[in-house]
Amino acid sequence: MNALAPRQSGAQDPRIPRIGPGEPSHHAxxxxxxxxxxxxxxxxxxxxxxxxxxxxxxxxxxxxxxxxxxxxxxxxxxxxxxxxxxxxxxxxxxxxxxxxxxxxxxxxxxxxxxxxxxxxxxxxxxxxxxxxxxxxxxxxxxxRGIRMKCPYPGCYRPFPLAVHRCPNCDVPHGALRPGRYGALWHVCVCGQRLVTTSFAGRGRLATRCPHCDQRLPEAVGSTRVVHVPLVGGTSSGKTMLMAAMVEGLQSWSRRSPLSVEYASAADRQDAGTLHQQLQQVGWAHKTQGGQPRAFMLVVRHGRRRRLLYLYDPMGESLRDAGSVREQHYLAHADGVILVADVLAEPHVRRGLRGADAERADAARPADQGPTDTYQRLTGELAALTGRRGRMPVATVVTKRDVLDQIASLPVPGARIDGWLSDIGLGALVRGLGHDFGAARYWAVSAHAATGAGALDSEQRRAAEPVLWVLARSGLRVGALAAETPGPGVPGPRDKAVPDPSGR
Ligand SMILES: [Zn+2]
Ligand SMILES: [Zn+2]
Incomplete structure (x- = not known):
């Protein structure tokens, strides 16, 4: 008598455990x-x-x-x-x-x-x-500082392990890690072997968020994510600036060891649409929708890489405390880019006369001045993150091409923080310096950096704030951000932080 042979050929042996409703894998x-x-x-x-x-x-x-x-x-x-x-x-x-x-x-x-x-x-x-x-x-x-977070609106939630799809039968595996289904690999219901660790190449499988079931970029499980929201009023030039930043990162990648790629096909498509719009119309349409999907880029420098999540929320989402609080991604922010349209600041506008006022009007100023935006943001950000004290803020004065033409304002020079104080925004500069771990200032013409006839140098300047935030996450790109003279000189509160990853 063979004790291990099947009892009845063709029928399920009662001694073999059935595959449960949980994980669609055979037990090890x-x-x-x-x-x-x-x-x-x-x-x-x-x-x-x-x-x-x-x-x-x-x-x-x-x-x-x-x-x-x-x-x-x-x-x-x-x-x-x-x-x-x-x-x-x-x-x-x-x-x-x-x-x-x-x-x-x-x-x-x-x-x-x-x-x-x-x-x-x-x-x-x-x-x-x-x-x-x-x-x-x-x-x-x-x-490596890897903490996985969902890039999709309405979710933005962190998770310890993504859901992996079987490449053969597309069944979702929620617990693809060493365990009772296998130490080195799991065997899917379809018979496909699935490796259980990122060392063995688990990251190559298609992954989804365990909360909202949306597709995640391939790099999410193996790369540190750097979350950077662009904060500013409607029509402050956020979307244009983001397009300029992406172009700028690409420009840097052509002339330095930095490399940039879209994290997913959706990002490539979004960037293509935006690029086309800027080529044809000359400006970006107003950001739509309630909460933004993070625009994702994989930025590499040397052997290190970061998964950059850029959030472009619509300006209205910063109208009041309640809607700011709904922007849950702010809780994970590694740095904030404050998009400052100084022409929207009421007392700056009041100081403009004649042709200057017309030029400012033609530049379609934002509905909200930078001081207002900052005030809305700052209180809620403290409540959301509880660690605003260490967070860097990159303030980017937009529409520089217009500002250069306005005779009644001083020309933005090397020190943008000083220039902001000169035009009456000293309180904003002091507030940013006080509330954040580090503050730096730039002035950029996103118009000159995007669309037909874009300037390479302006694109690279537009990317500097992002590089600065990335440098603070341990990616050694700080030298790039400091390379170009002029705007972008370190502010008084800019202090170096040790690389948290220790590498
Ligand atoms: Zn399968
Ligand atoms: Zn999700």
Whole structure:
């Protein structure tokens, strides 16, 4: 009798655990089936001894001897003498059979104990492998500062493990990590092997957010994310600036070791649409929708890389405290880019006369001045993050091309913070310097940096605020941001922070 063979061919063996409703993977052999098989083997072995003893030796052989019959078959020529002898050896045979069975059972138990011990060793080794692999992965994520967060509006939630899709049958695996389904790989219901660690290439599988089930970029599980919201009123030039920043990063990548790529096909498409719009119309349409989807770029410098999430929320979302609080991505922000349209500042506008006022009007000033935006943002940001004290803020004065033409305003020079103070925004500069861990200032013409005939130098300048925030996350691109003279000279509160990843 083969104790491990299927009981009935073609039917599900009741000893093989069915795949549960949770994870669509087969349990690892060592986690379940090994014990089921060991139990089956032990039961079958002891069953054999017991059946031999009771059914064959006691009920058949000994019972016949007690009746004075030959043990196996009746032989001819029996007489009373033979029957007496047979009856006389019957008790001894019964006792001998019992003793033999007892001894066999004892030897079998020792063998089974050794089997159990070996199974235990296998289980312990597998569990140790699981713990070591999980620990190594956790440590690696910690060292590299990887904290996965959803880039999609309405979600923006952090998660410890993304949902991975089987490349063969597209079934979602919510627990693809070393565990009871396997230490090194899981076996999908379809039979496909799926590796369980990012070291082995788990990141190459398609991933989704476990909360909202939307597709995540490939780099999300292996790259540190840097969240940078662009904050400013409607028509302050946020979207244009973001387009200029992306162009600028690409311009930097052509002339330095920096490399930039779109994190997903959707990002490539969005960038293409925006680029086309800027080429044809000359400006970006107003940001639509309630909450923004993060625009994602993978920025690499040397051996390090960052997954940059740029958020371009519509200006209205900063109208009041309630709507600011709904911008949950602000809670993860690694730095804020304050888009300042100084022409929207009421007292700056009041100081403009004649042609200057017309020029300012033609530049379609934002509905909200930078001081207003800052005030809305700052209180809520403290409540959302609780760590605003360490966060850098890059203030980018937009529409520089218009500002340069306005004669009644001083020309923005090397020190934009000083220039802001000169035009009456000193309180804003002091507030930013006081409330954030670091503050730097730039003045950019997104108009000159985008669309037909875009200036390469202006694009690179537009990318500097992003590079500065990335540098503070440990990517060694700080030298690039400081390379171009002029706007972008460190402000008084700009202090170096140690690289949190320690590399
Ligand atoms: Zn599958
Ligand atoms: Zn999500």
């Amino acid at each position: 052999y060592w986690s379940r089936q090994m014990w089921v098989d060991a139990r089956s083997a032990a039961r079958a072995a002891l069953d054999v001894v017991w059946t031999r003893l009771t059914a064959e030796w006691l009920r058949k052989t000994a019972a016949r001897l007690f009746q004075g019959r030959w043990p196996v078959v009746d032989l001819p020529g029996e007489n009373w003498f033979i029957r007496t002898v047979l009856r006389a050896v019957a008790p001894g045979t019964a006792v001998g059979a019992a003793l033999g069975a007892g001894l066999t059972a004892l030897l079998m138990s020792v063998a089974l104990a050794v089997l159990a011990l070996l199974c235990g060793v296998v289980w312990l080794l597998a569990m140790a492998a699981v713990l070591v692999l999980r620990g190594a992965e956790r440590l690696w994520a910690l060292v």
